[in-house]
Amino acid sequence: MEKKYLSDCIRYTMDIAPYPFIQIYSGVGSGKNTFVDALAKGYEESQPDGRVETLEPKRVLCITSRRAKVDELKNAEDAAYGAQVLEYEHLDYVEDLDSYFTSKRELSCDGIWGTIPIYQRSIACTNAAIERYLEKHYRADKAEDFLWNRFDIIVVDEAHAVVADASYQTAPYYVHSLINKTLKMNAAGKTNCKVIVMTGSPQILADFRLPKNGHAIDLMDRCVRVEPKHVLLADKAEVMEDMQQRLAAGEKVIYFANRVSTVLNLYRNAFQECRNEAAVSFSSDDELDKQEKETREILEKRDEIQAYIAENQKLPDDIRLFLTTSKNKEGINIKNADIKTMYIETHSQIDAIQMAGRVRAGLDQLYIVTDAVQNSAPESPFEYELSGRADLKASLNALLAQKKEDAGIAEGAPWSVQEHEEIRSYIAYIQKKFPHFCYDYFADTFCLYSDRHSSRRYYAEQNAAFVRAKEEGSLLSLVGKWFPQADIAFANKKQQRIDAYFHAQDVLNVPLEKSAVQEIKAYLETVIGQPFRSFNHFMRPYGYAIRKASGNTTSPNYGKQIITRIGTDKT
Secondary structure, eight states, rough: OOOOOOOHHIIIIIIIOOOOEEEEETTTTTTTHHHHHHHHHHEEOOTTTTTTEEEOOOOEEESSSSSHHHHHHHHHHHHHHHGGOOOOGOOOOOOHHHHHHHSSSEEEOSSOOOEEEEOOOEEEEEHHHHHHHHHHOOOOGGGGSSSSGGGGGEETTTTTTHHGGTTOHHHHHHHHHHHHHHHHHHTSSOOOOEEEEEEEEEOOTTOOOOOOOOEEEEEEBBBOOOOOOOOEEOOOHHHHHHHHHHHHOOOOOEOOOOOHHHHHHHIIIIIIGGGGGGEEEOOOTTTOTTTTTTHHHHHHHHHHHHHHHHSSSSSSSTEEEEEEEEEGSSSSSBBBSEEEEEEEEOOOHHHHHHHHHHHHHSSSSEEEETTTOOOOOOOOOHHHHTTTTTHHHHHHHHHHHHHHHHHOOOOTTTOOOOHHHHHHHHHHHHHHEEEEEETTTTTTEEOOOHHHHHHHHHHHHHHHHHHHHHHTOOOOHHHHHTTTTTTTOOHHHHHHHHHHHHHTTTTTTSOOOOHHHHHHHHHHHHHSSSOOSSSHHHGGGEEEEEEEEEOTTTTTTTOOOOEOSSSTOOO
16 A cells, blocks of 8 residues: 555544644654644645635644754745745744734745745744743733634644653653643633644653544554664674774764763764764763863864754765764754664664654664663652652642742732742752652642653663563564564674574574583684573573473483574564
């Protein structure tokens, strides 16, 4: 069956118009941005009865997890659509939404049509911008005039990040809070604004419950999605060797590291021969001494590459090695046709899918570094339990009430956090001291940040599952579920040598004398590079296990052992 794009599979009048809340699941590269653009521009839609209905342009607020996405949307729109351009801005820069949408902007079209006036239709912003905007602008006495009555549709792109990023950010809480409040206002008849959440990685969104009148659209198997042709599993040493060879051959590659320190180390030390053709992109400057000349050069080059990708949606022609972090796992499109190989250190399904999807033409090879150290946000087993205690929440809010009273804010009176520095400082202190709490501007109270716990639990479970699959010899099967259309294999030479040995010796699934087992073990130790006492401990990660041939003392196979191939992917 021919794969379609998102716009081919959704009919607005049937799938969007009747519902206040819509979940759209479609893979990376399925055309989610094109669909949102169409909502803002308006379009003609064929109906089942043959009629063609004209859909008026919608005022769209597009919320995304990465600032690079905002920059890319603006640049892409400005460049691509000429007279139909829809300029995007960061929401936190916009003070007066009414004037923003009603003012005209003069657009020159290279003299073909002359200068024409257009109206603003959409705004793109980050999750962080929503947090800042709530702090600056929300007032309970003006709730009916807030964002839900300034836009026709609020789109949350990369919606999985609302949970995934919650382990280390507070901004996702406020996006989730805005979704819930908008739906409450809609149910109360105080707004007609709709909420659309979109993601190509729905696995983490179990806590996004559909409201009574919600609508879920699962297009994961109907729409085009970007997946690598081959996924290869290898350890760090073998990945470095492979990358060296590809760079020496003139190829372009991308490496997603888990830490800024890894990016810097690779840039500084590992690939000196192509350093002038390497670029970096990361968020944190903590690892850097800004007084160092080299550091200034790194930061300057980082800013240049980030701006270039946002504007051109590709790597510069003179860059062959792009070193980055999860900063770019969402929000950027790299449309180079000459990038066929990517290396990633993550062991999380959603991050792996998102990283692989950045190269829109599709990868030939995606390497997963099997021994890469994973990021973690450790959580005490008592931390979330403690945060859930009603008396703790009551204490935090009692002190908040006292702070408001001291500031002269009457009980029940509308007020703004932005106007009270001491209260704003108190809120910041509590959110740092108790990371499972966030101040809710709509409820005017501290609330439990359950998505933080969900995010940390998800990544802990993902890391544990990856380790367990390595130990049990079922890693190919696990990763195969992430990329069902790809060929999954071990890339490492140790695995190849072990597989070739067992194939040539024909010793699997047959009772073996101890002497034969010792001979096999001696060879495997030369391949592994170290002696091992436990066959299963060392060989299960490669897909092999040993067991007794028989426990019956009268059996001719008593005392013998059988080596088997394990895991559903190994049979």
